[in-house]
Amino acid sequence: MFSEKMDLRLPGPVQVPREIQRAMLRSFDHPMMDYRNEEFQEILKETTDAAKMIFQTQNPVYVLTSSGASALETSMVNLVGPSDTIIICSVGYFGEYLTEIAEHIGVKVIKIETEWGKIVNPEDVRKALKNNSEVKAVFATHCETSTGAINPIKEIANVVKETEAVFVVDAVSSIVGTPLYMDEWGIDIVATGGQKALMLPPGIALITLSEKAWTAVEKHKCPSYYFDLKKYKKWLPIGHTPYTPNIALVNGLLEACRMIERSGGMEAEYKRHACLKEMTRAGVRALGLKLFVEDSIASPTLTSVVFDFMDADQFRKKMREDLHVAIGGGLGQLKGKLLRLGHMGYTDASDILKMFASLELNLVRHGVNVQLGAGVSAAQKYWLENPWC
Template sequence: MFSEKMDLRLPGPVQVPREIQRAILRSFDHPMMDYRNEEHQEILKEAAEAAKKVFQTKNDVYILCGSGASALETAMVNLVGPSDTILICVIGYFGDYLVDIAEHIGVNVIRVDAPWGEIVDPRDVKKALEQHPEIKAVFATHCETSTGAINNIKELGSIVRQFDAVFVADAVSSIVGTPLYMDDWGIDIVATGGQKALMLPPGNALVAVSDKAWGVIDNHKCPSFYLDLKKYRELLPKGHTPYTPNIALVNGLLESCRMIERGGGIEAAYKRHACLRDMTRSGVRALGLELLVDDSAASPTLTSVVFDRMDSDSLRKLMREQFHVAVGGGLGKQKGKLLRLGHMGYTDAADILKMFAALELGLTKVGFNVQLGAGVSAAQKYWLENPYC
């Protein structure tokens, strides 16, 4: 009876609002839209223009078919090649992911690491840049999805601006959900995907590029045929992409940007996500569970809960099967040791309360002594005192 019922409280993908579903479905009205016709050209240009507010930039935003990973690879292959050196800030699984992309390309990587659950010290980045003037680009994950920690992108941007290097932010699980001001913070490339706080199904990659970054890109031969940003720059003013676009998701992106505006704009989205984070952290503490990340670095889009007294995936399975609530698990060396609770995108206070009700029952079912209602009550109390959710 409930085979298709599932409440996604994941670090992505997320619930897709009905408004966006309808925008996507309109793409399949007959006859099928010709992506070279004027109607789609205008939709693509409008979506790319609307996305500028999401990125907090005056720079163009390019829409590619692909996941967030393709956006990250696009940023890298357009800037550097095997003879180049880059610095990567690594604070978890997706920092290592960036290293994997770089090593596949053959780029020389200098790492600045912090333990999982912590963030890099900007002073270490400055020291590395001073010691290695050959560094061509600095890559940093904004929100590390494996831990729920937020790097200090603003401070990192102010440091990288003092050098010739280009600054690239992986904003896959941060865009819309936490403050990110591309132009004001001196970020040269922001790369993201649509399946997180933008509320889309997976399949859209978005990349915004500064003038400083274009100065490097224009003097670099991109080895990828499909991901060459110069081709996208040439065609965007005409409402085209070099290759077949995902018509449905372009329509969905435009509706997502419109929904954000109707909801009070990007600043209101930042406040809502911060409130949902603090509701969640209040509930976790009330249940006596340990948070992986300190308050000062906690992401507004997901919260990681240490759960190593048993395999966390067993609890997740129970919650999916009995309560139709899906939460995330640990990745890499944290597999089976974390619960990652998503609170991004199309999420409100009632979603958080439902998640805690299911979590409390799940904990009880697997043998943990928790006070039923404690997490829900703490989250409710936070919401009543801080009505921004």
């Protein structure tokens, strides 16, 4: 009956607020907004200025009409080529993703790997830099979306900034949801996408660079025509992108930034996501399910649950079909073995309660011995007992 009804509790994409939908629709008012006229020039300038807030930076922010993956590739092709060496901190599927981008370019990769669900030891980065003075850049994923673990980006930044290497952070599933202070921590490049805690539909990516990063970029001949950041740097001051922008998504991004400001700013967003994380983890424990990562490194944007006693993907399929709630599954070596519960962006406490009520029903239907209401009750209890929520 309700063929189009779906509640997204995924690690991306997320629900898009009505405010953002309306802002995007204004792009299609008659006549169609011209991206080379003064109206859009002012919107782009205002949007990129507002977006500095989400990175906690004073550096210019550049908009790409593409996905978060494109921002990662952009950061790499503008820094290094086949004769160069980089370090990649790989703690899961998206660390491997970075490695595949590097291998495609032909860059030499020194990998610092951990077991999935764990995080990088900054001292391992220090040792690798000390033993390989030719390294031009260090890449690390902030929130490893495949596991829900948060890498110690501040500590890694402290190590890298002692060298000439450029520090690049994949913040696709962490930006807005998890504390990240680009300027204060000394991060050189941050890349992200819009379809997660920024609450936008897929199709827009953002990247920002420090002066140290720009020094390296200016010395390197970028082999990509579309992703050459020197062109974006040239065009941004006059309110243009070098190629056709997604007008609707730029308008949506501006509204997303305004919504964040109205809600109390970035610190309020960090606090809100932390509360949703704790509600979710309390509910998972109350159901007797196992959390995949330990509390101290758990992401505020998604929670991974071990689910290897039955096929997790079939379980998710039934939950989607019967209860109209979509949750994420495992990736790579964890495919069919995890449930990934998203609690980022356009999500509040009542969404978490609905997710647990649906999850409990689906568990019982599949013969899992859980007490109906246990997860909901634990999440409710956490919310009531913590006024900071």
